[in-house]
Amino acid sequence: xxxxxxxLKNIRRVExxxxxxxxxxxxxxxxxxxxxxxxxxxxxxxxxxxxxDRLRLYPDPxxxxxTDALADxxxxxxxxxxxxxxxxxxxxxxxxxxxxxxxxxxxPDITYSxxxxxxxxxxxxxxxxxxxxxxxxxxxxxYKENGGIIFPNPNAPTAVYENLEFVEDILEHNQDVIVIxxxxxxxxxxxxxxxxxxxxxxxIVVQTFSKARSMAxxxxxxxxxxxELIKYLNDAKYSFNSYTMNLPSLVCGIEAVRDKxxxxxxxxxxxxxxxxxxxxxxxxxxxxxDAKANFIFATHPEYDAEELFQALKKEGxxxxxxxxxxxxxxxxxxxxxxxxxxxxxNFLQEKLKNS
Amino acid sequence: xxxxxxxLKNIRRVExxxxxxxxxxxxxxxxxxxxxxxxxxxxxxxxxxxxxDRLRLYPDPxxxxxTDALADxxxxxxxxxxxxxxxxxxxxxxxxxxxxxxxxxxxPDITYSxxxxxxxxxxxxxxxxxxxxxxxxxxxxxYKENGGIIFPNPNAPTAVYENLEFVEDILEHNQDVIVIxxxxxxxxxxxxxxxxxxxxxxxIVVQTFSKARSMAxxxxxxxxxxxELIKYLNDAKYSFNSYTMNLPSLVCGIEAVRDKxxxxxxxxxxxxxxxxxxxxxxxxxxxxxDAKANFIFATHPEYDAEELFQALKKEGxxxxxxxxxxxxxxxxxxxxxxxxxxxxxNFLQEKLKNS
Numbered sequence: 266x267x268x269x270x271x272x273l274k275n276i277r278r279v280e281x282x283x284x285x286x287x288x289x290x291x292x293x294x295x296x297x298x299x300x301x302x303x304x305x306x307x308x309x310x311x312x313x314x315x316x317x318d319r320l321r322l323y324p325d326p327x328x329x330x331x332t333d334a335l336a337d338x339x340x341x342x343x344x345x346x347x348x349x350x351x352x353x354x355x356x357x358x359x360x361x362x363x364x365x366x367x368x369x370x371x372x373p374d375i376t377y378s379x380x381x382x383x384x385x386x387x388x389x390x391x392x393x394x395x396x397x398x399x400x401x402x403x404x405x406x407x408y409k410e411n412g413g414i415i416f417p418n419p420n421a422p423t424a425v426y427e428n429l430e431f432v433e434d435i436l437e438h439n440q441d442v443i444v445i446x447x448x449x450x451x452x453x454x455x456x457x458x459x460x461x462x463x464x465x466x467x468x469i470v471v472q473t474f475s476k477a478r479s480m481a482x483x484x485x486x487x488x489x490x491x492x493e494l495i496k497y498l499n500d501a502k503y504s505f506n507s508y509t510m511n512l513p514s515l516v517c518g519i520e521a522v523r524d525k526x527x528x529x530x531x532x533x534x535x536x537x538x539x540x541x542x543x544x545x546x547x548x549x550x551x552x553x554x555d556a557k558a559n560f561i562f563a564t565h566p567e568y569d570a571e572e573l574f575q576a577l578k579k580e581g582x583x584x585x586x587x588x589x590x591x592x593x594x595x596x597x598x599x600x601x602x603x604x605x606x607x608x609x610x611n612f613l614q615e616k617l618k619n620s
Numbered sequence: 621x622x623x624x625x626x627x628l629k630n631i632r633r634v635e636x637x638x639x640x641x642x643x644x645x646x647x648x649x650x651x652x653x654x655x656x657x658x659x660x661x662x663x664x665x666x667x668x669x670x671x672x673d674r675l676r677l678y679p680d681p682x683x684x685x686x687t688d689a690l691a692d693x694x695x696x697x698x699x700x701x702x703x704x705x706x707x708x709x710x711x712x713x714x715x716x717x718x719x720x721x722x723x724x725x726x727x728p729d730i731t732y733s734x735x736x737x738x739x740x741x742x743x744x745x746x747x748x749x750x751x752x753x754x755x756x757x758x759x760x761x762x763y764k765e766n767g768g769i770i771f772p773n774p775n776a777p778t779a780v781y782e783n784l785e786f787v788e789d790i791l792e793h794n795q796d797v798i799v800i801x802x803x804x805x806x807x808x809x810x811x812x813x814x815x816x817x818x819x820x821x822x823x824i825v826v827q828t829f830s831k832a833r834s835m836a837x838x839x840x841x842x843x844x845x846x847x848e849l850i851k852y853l854n855d856a857k858y859s860f861n862s863y864t865m866n867l868p869s870l871v872c873g874i875e876a877v878r879d880k881x882x883x884x885x886x887x888x889x890x891x892x893x894x895x896x897x898x899x900x901x902x903x904x905x906x907x908x909x910d911a912k913a914n915f916i917f918a919t920h921p922e923y924d925a926e927e928l929f930q931a932l933k934k935e936g937x938x939x940x941x942x943x944x945x946x947x948x949x950x951x952x953x954x955x956x957x958x959x960x961x962x963x964x965x966n967f968l969q970e971k972l973k974n975s
Contacts, residue, residue, distance in 0.1 A: 266821040271796035275721035279859040303673045318658045320837040353861035366630035441626035466621040482675040482867035504634040506708035512837035513868035
């Protein structure tokens with residue numbers, strides 16, 4: 266039986282976001298900014314020790330033990346922490362809850378592509394000030410009247426990090442709206458806007474377990490902010506689905522937060538590999554804004570990015586490429602292990618030599 | 621620092637749904653319709669064998685292995701299956717996607733309380749035809765013009781099941797809108813509306829792993845329907861959050877679907893306990909519509925439900941009570957193990973004798 270035209274008339278159609286490829290075979294996967302190292306050992310233990318019989322029960326809707334662990338770690342109160350199914354869930358809830366004005370929200374023209382999708386989904390007006398030639402945010406663009414502000418720091422896919430004075434300047438100029446700093450990659454970069462929370466109650470900082478904590482497969486993200494704002498997020502969450510965080514994510518999340526030594530070891534290793542990778546790429550003739558995330562956004566003045574992307578893919582080396590204005594000559598290369606990066610650089614060296 | 625009034629002006633405030641209590645201490649928990657038995661043994665094995673290193677990677681956004689397993693089990697094509705974070709996530713996506721008309725959607729006055737919350741969240745107009753005195757849906761109420769229909773079968777919290785002819789009659793009269801049958805409790809009841817899918821392409825059937833499959837703690841729900849409708853659901857999902865199902869839920873979900881023998885054993889046991897519980901409750905003087913779910917919706921002509929609810933709670937026996945019109949003299953009692961039900965009945969016997 267076919268669907269009739271009347272049924273189709275009232276269905277909301279959305280242009281879906283296209284996520285990066287998830288190849289299932291053995292490849293060198295440098296395309297979705299995952300961590301090359303496994304989660305903290307305590308996570309494995311938590312999985313093995315999971316009280317199996319508890320799976321039949323609904324999980325704690327408040328995710329209290331996990332929010333407690335995060336509050337401890339970041340030295341905030343537990344009513345300042347909101348958790349969700351990855352930072353995408355947290356950010357979508359923030360858009361729905363905080364960007365409810367008639368005035369346009371502001372975010373950079375080159376940034377995380379989901380912002381536009383959520384704004385359109387919730388019919389939030391938006392404007393996208395351009396990054397400058399060096400892919401930096403121009404803070405003056407954020408001085409005008411607006412319905413809210415969001416930007417990643419470091420920005421994606423550029424990997425450019427702005428220091429705390431820069432972030433504070435934007436907050437200073439925007440005390441009547443919610444300002445969200447999306448810090449998915451902050452642990453590879455520098456000081457977090459969390460330091461500004463006491464001074465700016467309109468600030469929301471969003472972070473994730475998917476990058477520095479090696480748990481993209483577990484889907485955990487969180488927002489930290491003023492208790493009243495966090496309450497509104499929780500109200501919105503409870504009205505969708507009270508029990509979003511499943512039991513494995515709750516028990517494993519706690520262990521990932523607690524193991525500070527492992528966390529430091531892994532992030533240090535990635536930062537070290539990134540710094541070495543920058544040198545290697547420069548020697549190969551690549552150019553890029555200074556990378557402070559777990560990826561590098563690189564272009565080569567003599568070689569077409571799309572062609573390099575296809576050649577790498579053919580070799581089983583996946584990086585990310587967007588066929589869109591301003592960035593089509595760039596490749597976003599995730600920092601893998603030193604061994605993986607070596608394979609990439611060796612291939613590039615051969616390829617560039619013979620082109 | 622306090623939030624200023626301008627910031628607060630543009631925040632969307634939602635009246636949150638209040639979930640059933642999740643007491644953490646040792647109690648007899650008959651208040652949220654959980655399964656008293658653990659998930660299939662394969663689920664435990666899948667958890668222990670989980671490829672730990674895969675946690676660092678994003679999970680398969682299409683949840684392909686899980687949708688394949690469900691398609692196999694229900695003899696439908698895999699493009700007819702949509703999975704989400706519990707049936708609440710699936711239902712919320714259905715409301716957003718399918719109920720996009722100016723005409724009111726219809727659902728019963730006494731039913732799952734989230735329907736109203738989602739309708740309000742998405743600003744969908746709605747009407748709630750009354751159940752009759754016996755808590756049955758009057759199918760004629762659903763013959764009028766509308767923007768879509770949703771009802772649970774069995775209904776909650778009444779546990780009343782309508783047969784397939786009844787469901788087909790509603791579909792027969794509503795071929796120009798989406799009709800969603802929310803079958804969270806169908807495995808304890810009778811024939812599923814899935815049998816009607818070939819004839820009615822506007823039908824969506826929603827089910828869950830939280831009840832008969834003992835996995836409320838894992839958060840898995842699914843919708844089955846026409847491939848085109850399922851595609852629209854996926855588009856909406858991808859625009860929120862591409863990676864909603866974490867790795868443990870994917871690998872464990874597959875095992876829960878595959879073990880047909882264990883599934884039958886558990887549901888048979890619960891149905892048997894339910895039938896025996898009905899007799900016991902009748903002997904105690906309770907009245908209830910014939911219960912076909914894993915709970916009984918019972919009232920006692922001589923005793924106040926709220927008072928019984930409080931007395932049970934004091935005893936560490938949790939059931940569910942709503943202080944709302946038409947149902948405030950009712951208790952919703954989940955079917956536990958035979959031992960748990962015995963403790964409940966013994967206490968009620970003493971209590972009613974001494975009141």
